[in-house]
Amino acid sequence: MDVSIVGATGDVGRAICGQLIERGELGPTSRLQLVGRPGGASGQAVHGLRVDLIDAHDEHAPHIDVADRPEDVVADVVVMAAGRTLPTGTGVTIDRDALARDNRRTFEEYADALAEHGSGHEIVIVVANPVELAVEVFSHALGRHRVIGMGAWLDTLRFRREIAATLGIRRHRVGGFVAGQHGDRMVPLWSTVRLRGLDADERAEIVTRLRGDRTLTSFASEIAAAKQRITGMADIAEAFAAVDTLPPDVQAVVRPYLTHQSGAKTAHGTANATVDLIRTILDGRDIVVAGQVLLDGEIELGGMPWRGVLGVPVAVGPDGWTRVMLDDLAADERRMLWEVGQAINESLVAWRGGAP
Numbered sequence: 001m002d003v004s005i006v007g008a009t010g011d012v013g014r015a016i017c018g019q020l021i022e023r024g025e026l027g028p029t030s031r032l033q034l035v036g037r038p039g040g041a042s043g044q045a046v047h048g049l050r051v052d053l054i055d056a057h058d059e060h061a062p063h064i065d066v067a068d069r070p071e072d073v074v075a076d077v078v079v080m081a082a083g084r085t086l087p088t089g090t091g092v093t094i095d096r097d098a099l100a101r102d103n104r105r106t107f108e109e110y111a112d113a114l115a116e117h118g119s120g121h122e123i124v125i126v127v128a129n130p131v132e133l134a135v136e137v138f139s140h141a142l143g144r145h146r147v148i149g150m151g152a153w154l155d156t157l158r159f160r161r162e163i164a165a166t167l168g169i170r171r172h173r174v175g176g177f178v179a180g181q182h183g184d185r186m187v188p189l190w191s192t193v194r195l196r197g198l199d200a201d202e203r204a205e206i207v208t209r210l211r212g213d214r215t216l217t218s219f220a221s222e223i224a225a226a227k228q229r230i231t232g233m234a235d236i237a238e239a240f241a242a243v244d245t246l247p248p249d250v251q252a253v254v255r256p257y258l259t260h261q262s263g264a265k266t267a268h269g270t271a272n273a274t275v276d277l278i279r280t281i282l283d284g285r286d287i288v289v290a291g292q293v294l295l296d297g298e299i300e301l302g303g304m305p306w307r308g309v310l311g312v313p314v315a316v317g318p319d320g321w322t323r324v325m326l327d328d329l330a331a332d333e334r335r336m337l338w339e340v341g342q343a344i345n346e347s348l349v350a351w352r353g354g355a356p
């Protein structure tokens with residue numbers, strides 16, 4: 001199997017390349033394609049990155065090659081990690097509209113090239129932001145079942161980890177999904193939380209203890225209040241300690257926000273979630289993950305079949321995503337998912353430049 005990383009020299013791209021090889025996901029008969037931009041620093045660095053990866057992993061590295069034009073991207077799985085990122089620094093405003101303006105052309109360039117020159121079977125995993133815009137652009141060019149945004153899977157892993165940390169257990173013992181929009185407008189689906197080894201009553205008791213009497217109605221204001229509180233702290237260690245006191249779902253939003261703002265960014269966690277998805281696709285079995293996908297009436301929200309990009313649990317296999325795996329949501333989850341879905345659709349219209 002072949003994997004192509006567009007934006008390979010970026011922080012996230014590099015971390016994905018390293019983890020793919022270190023975790024043994026690509027054996028010596030596979031191919032890893034590193035895609036950079038022609039000319040400029042990144043166009044040169046991509047050749048250096050290739051040599052550095054071979055230097056580090058010669059005993060078990062896949063065949064590694066380089067491309068610097070969108071029309072030369074060839075692989076079974078294409079990871080779209082190219083584009084401008086959100087600025088770091090405490091107190092910096094996050095402007096997804098500006099990011100969309102800057103990255104839309106890059107998304108279109110690669111989507112059009114893959115549609116024209118690709119095999120017609122490649123699966124695209126979207127990492128670049130805004131994830132929802134890139135998923136829409138690639139879905140229209142390639143067909144929606146071949147395109148999955150990894151933001152909801154990353155948010156899911158973060159939510160599970162915060163629950164696990166609060167309970168003093170490891171993440172692999174916690175199940176459950178996050179839906180919605182990647183980042184601040186994620187929708188933590190508490191009704192889907194499972195704890196390995198516990199029956200439904202024990203689980204319900206623990207979830208009630210973790211969650212208190214809060215519902216998703218107050219989620220957005222809790223996030224805003226927590227962000228305001230930590231943004232005012234001069235000492236970053238003190239700010240991280242303050243995050244430790246928040247409920248797990250709020251932590252799942254605020255901790256990565258602070259990590260990014262600290263200047264460290266979130267490349268390793270993002271790469272881990274991306275490599276997870278690549279492994280799922282290469283594995284050949286249908287596995288349920290969460291991802292941003294372009295829906296066309298698979299679920300009902302607000303009393304109507306939903307159309308638009310939304311993070312939801314989906315079954316993913318070698319041909320992309322097949323089914324949405326959302327059963328009986330709680331009333332507050334259904335309502336928030338509907339509100340977030342509407343907000344994403346409005347943003348997508350604006351990001352497209354007003355065209356329907």
Ligand SMILES: NC(=O)c1ccc[n+]([C@@H]2O[C@H](COP(=O)([O-])OP(=O)(O)OC[C@H]3O[C@@H](n4cnc5c(N)ncnc54)[C@H](O)[C@@H]3O)[C@@H](O)[C@H]2O)c1
Nearest residue numbers: 007009010011012036037042082083084085127128129270
């Ligand atoms: N989905 C998530 O959870 C998540 C998490 C972290 C970062 N991200 C996003 O991933 C993207 C990359 O983040 P980063 O931190 O690696 O940024 P970065 O600035 O370190 O790297 C961006 C890379 O994209 C490359 N690039 C830009 N335009 C290109 C083009 N036209 N062709 C080829 N390469 C091009 C740049 O050369 C650079 O190597 C950003 O959009 C960021 O917001 C997403």
